[in-house]
Amino acid sequence: MLPHAKRWLEDYENFKINLQHSQHIVSGKLVIGTSHHIGLHHLAPVLKHFIQAYPAVQLEVHFVDSEKAHKAVLDGDLSLAFVTLPPVYDKRLTYHTLWSDPLYFMTGTLSALATKSNVTLEQLARYPAILPSANTFTSQITLAEFAKHNLKPYATMSTNPLESIRMLVSVGLGWSVLPQTMVSQDLERIDMADNIELQRYLGVVINPKLTQSSSVTALLDLLAPIE
Secondary structure, eight states: OHHHHHHHHHHHHHHHHHHHHHHTSOOEEEEEEEOHHHHHHTSHHHHHHHHHHOTTEEEEEEEOOHHHHHHHHHHTSSSEEEEEOOSSOOTTSEEEEEEEEEEEEEEETTSGGGGOOSBOHHHHTTSEEEEOOTTSHHHHHHHHHHHTTTOOOEEEEEOSOHHHHHHHHHTTSOBEEEEGGGOOTTEEEOOBSSOOOEEEEEEEEEOTTSOOOHHHHHHHHHHGGGO
């Protein structure tokens, strides 16, 4: 029995060494979500760094609205998601703020609003607006500001991707609220009477009840310096 016992002990030690080694290798499939805006304007450097640092990870990126991404993370369909953080957090999820993303009232350069000064919210509410659908966090932030003054914007069109809204505003179909990252030469910041700056935050959301894979932990560790 002794030779068999020695062989078993050798195999056991080798197994422990291999297991410890495998724990240091970040691999496997990682499915994440991101809003279109974050994916286009913030996420590329992060993912590039992650792919270079962990080439064994099979990364799958889904572009999804922030509101839908919350449900996907809650249901376990996404390991994590980069989203516009909601005005009120879901207590079942964990959030990490990564980027501040102030919003500004913008219009096309040929719009009548582009030449006006000291525009009040009451005046702005009379002009056509192009806003994301009311269930989006960005729209909720905008509508809340008008609601403070018992006002409601005159929204003639609604579309969720901010890139689509930027295009519609640039051709003169209405004003909107857009982040600084999307300001271009065919847009003009509206000169508001009150220095109103709407603030939203972008970050990552995870489900704390789900066991985190090594790839999720590695990505969160990589994001830590941004916070």
